[in-house]
Amino acid sequence: MTNPSFEFAHAITRKPSKSIIAGLRAENTGTPDFAQMEIDHANYVATLRETGAEVIELPALEAFPDSVFVEDDALCLKDVAILMRPGAPSRMGEIAQMSSTIRAQYENVFEVKGPGFIEGGDILTTAREVLVGKSARTDAAGVAELREIITRFGYTLREVQTPPDVLHFKTDCSLLDGETILATKRLDASGCFEGYKVLHTADGEEAAANAIRFNQFVIMAAGFPKTAGMLRAHGYTVREINNTECAKIDGGMSCLSLRF
Ligand code: GLY
Numbered sequence: 368m369t370n371p372s373f374e375f376a377h378a379i380t381r382k383p384s385k386s387i388i389a390g391l392r393a394e395n396t397g398t399p400d401f402a403q404m405e406i407d408h409a410n411y412v413a414t415l416r417e418t419g420a421e422v423i424e425l426p427a428l429e430a431f432p433d434s435v436f437v438e439d440d441a442l443c444l445k446d447v448a449i450l451m452r453p454g455a456p457s458r459m460g461e462i463a464q465m466s467s468t469i470r471a472q473y474e475n476v477f478e479v480k481g482p483g484f485i486e487g488g489d490i491l492t493t494a495r496e497v498l499v500g501k502s503a504r505t506d507a508a509g510v511a512e513l514r515e516i517i518t519r520f521g522y523t524l525r526e527v528q529t530p531p532d533v534l535h536f537k538t539d540c541s542l543l544d545g546e547t548i549l550a551t552k553r554l555d556a557s558g559c560f561e562g563y564k565v566l567h568t569a570d571g572e573e574a575a576a577n578a579i580r581f582n583q584f585v586i587m588a589a590g591f592p593k594t595a596g597m598l599r600a601h602g603y604t605v606r607e608i609n610n611t612e613c614a615k616i617d618g619g620m621s622c623l624s625l626r627f
Pocket of ligand 1: 390391392433436455534616617618
């Protein structure tokens with residue numbers, strides 16, 4: 368029996384656009400190197416494909432600097448997909464660009480119509496529930512509208528809180544398997560993972576928390592040796608991908624794909 372929260376047959380990615388140098392960021396840590404970002408993105412897609420999954424690679428969108436971060440555009444569940452309503456005004460137009468691809472894959476497609484906002488980076492789907500962190504990009508009305516949609520398909524949504532000054536809920540956590548979560552200590556301290564097994568990122572390696580479990584691999588950003596070693600010691604097959612350029616615009620491993 369498959370576990371739809373980490374066993375996937377498909378992923379959607381979008382090539383980075385040259386305009387990515389204008390991507391949103393909380394602080395300026397330098398201009399992303401586009402050539403390096405293209406190499407990293409190609410490695411990421413190749414790693415997804417290595418698991419046997421089909422990867423639908425969409426073309427770059429120069430009008431939308433952050434559009435490489437497709438995860439924020441939709442929530443893809445087993446039997447229903449929901450197009451999001453980004454809290455970042457510059458990202459709102461990404462949804463129309465993603466819509467036809469999602470509709471080609473799913474029979475049941477809904478759209479968060481507002482007035483609330485919600486981005487996929489704030490949503491962690493586990494085997495038992497859909498956790499949604501309110502953040503600067505996801506508000507209570509957006510969460511309520513998503514709840515109304517997915518409840519009809521039998522899902523349970525639990526509203527939680529993204530830590531202050533953290534972009535998205537999944538900036539600080541990832542699913543490792545049906546019952547295990549990788550999280551920063553600061554997020555775990557909120558109590559939102561009660562009942563799960565939680566593994567912590569190493570001190571000083573909080574940025575390693577944004578990983579993905581994709582079939583047999585845990586795919587994480589390179590440069591976090593203590594956390595990578597801890598995951599290997601727990602039996603996970605870890606693949607590390609350079610993320611220095613995406614990190615400059617607050618992006619990580621989960622942001623770069625939709626998985627279903
Ligand atoms: N740069 C990623 C985001 O802010 O949406």
